[in-house]
Amino acid sequence: MRLAFMGTPDFAVPALYALRDAGHEVAVVYTQPPRPAGRGKALRPSPVHHAADTLGIPVRCPEKLRNNQEELDWFATRKFDVAIVAAYGLILPKAMLDAPERGCLNIHASLLPRWRGASPIQSAILAGDKESGVTIMQMDVGLDTGDMLSSVGVPITEVTTATTLHDELAALGAKMVVDVLREQPPAVPQPEEGVTYAARLTKEDGRIDWTQSAGTIDRQVRALTPWPGAFTTLDGVTLKIGAVDVIPERAGAPGVVLDDLLTLACGSASALRIRQIQRPGRGMMDANAFLRGQPVAAGARLGS
Template sequence: MRLAFMGSPDFAVPALRALHAAGHEIAAVYCQPPRPAGRGQKEQPCPVHRAALALGLEVRTPARLKRDAAEHAAFAALGLEVAVVAAYGLILPPAMLEAPRIGCLNIHASLLPRWRGAAPIQAAILAGDAESGVTIMRMEEGLDTGPMLLREAVPLGPRMTTPALHDALAEIGARLILRALAEQPPQVPQPEDGVTYAPKLSKADGKLDWSLPAPALDARVRALNPWPGTFFQHQGEAIRLLEAEPAEGAGPPGTMLDAAGLVACGTGALRLKRLQRPGRGPLAVGDFLRGFPLPPGSVLG
């Protein structure tokens, strides 16, 4: 099938590789433009860009699409049967949604209509959902509102993290999009009830509020690492908390209860397990505390 692939982050790479391996004719790959990254702030292509080049595919990186008639015409000129979209990062205008014969199919990392929006993986973990999954949907102008073609669920264990769920859903999405193209299943409208939204995350979302219950803070650590990351303030430094778990304990929220990294929360306590100071590498809590003591009675911000 002649198609365009539109995606940017690691989540989209397995789908691109699966489509290529299955013999689909990928006329062009659209992804976000290269952006400055690393200490030298040198422009770096996104993961899909790198994967597409390795496969010898044409890559297009428009900075915008909404009012760019030339981009709309160039997309239409590809003569596509379908476009496959996976975490592309730009909103497709009607002219592009309508250009492929079959339409634009989106690989969405949730069981729609739950968690429409930009951060469905993190939202499912934050909310303590029992399951997540992937939905293949036909795109329309609304935010993740289009009819569904396929869905597959995956259970969320009590210690699920965003990296683990991300990788599992990326592989499911790659498998489901191949099925969707091969089988072309009937389109089913999304239910009108049960709609929730997962807004785009920012660095401010990672600031830990010790007045929350320990299970909620634990979920936040598991959901928001590696990005935007969870952190607390102490002695003028923003300390990243990379791993933790709920534990028994009580005291004023944010107070260190022992010398081994137990912090009082609004309800219960959180055992710190892996931390990182600015400009330093991650350390297990014992190694971290030898270089940056947090004695009992210390109050974390």
């Protein structure tokens, strides 16, 4: 098939390669424009942009699509069979959704209708879901409301992180979208029950509230690493927390250090032990290495 591909982050890259390897003609790639990154704030192309350049596929980076008639006209005249969308980051106007012969298909990282929206991977872990997955959806003008063409689940375990789940779902979505284009399964409306929404994450979502249970904080750390990152403060210094272990049956005032191993009291008479931690301007390190350079005595309090 002759198709357009629309995506921006790492999540979308496996699908781009899979479609090309399956023999489809990826005529153009749409992605977000290069953004300032790094200490020098130099413009950096998106992961999908980089992949498209590697594959020799033309790239378009419009700042917007809504009320961008020139771009919509260009897209409409390309005679695409289908457009594949994976975490593109811009809302597609109806004229663009309707332009390809087979419309636009979205690779969404959840089992719809649960976790429509911007952060389905993180939201599933935060909520304590036992399962996530990928849905290939026929896009419409709603927010992830289109009919489903394929849906495959994967388990979320007590050690699943946003990184591991992201990579698993990216690979799964790449395979599924190729299968859908080959098999052309019938579209099925989404159930009306069980709809939830995954809001766009902000940095403040990473702030640890030590009055929450250890299990809740563990999910927060696993869901929000690497971004925005779970964090707390010690003596006014912000510390990122990269990994923790839940410690059963240890109680104390929430946020108080219980021993010399960075075991923290949490709400609901629970506790956790910090396993990885990061000082400002440093890399993530094991807690033992951190404590050798900055001992934290029992009785110290973390958080505001």
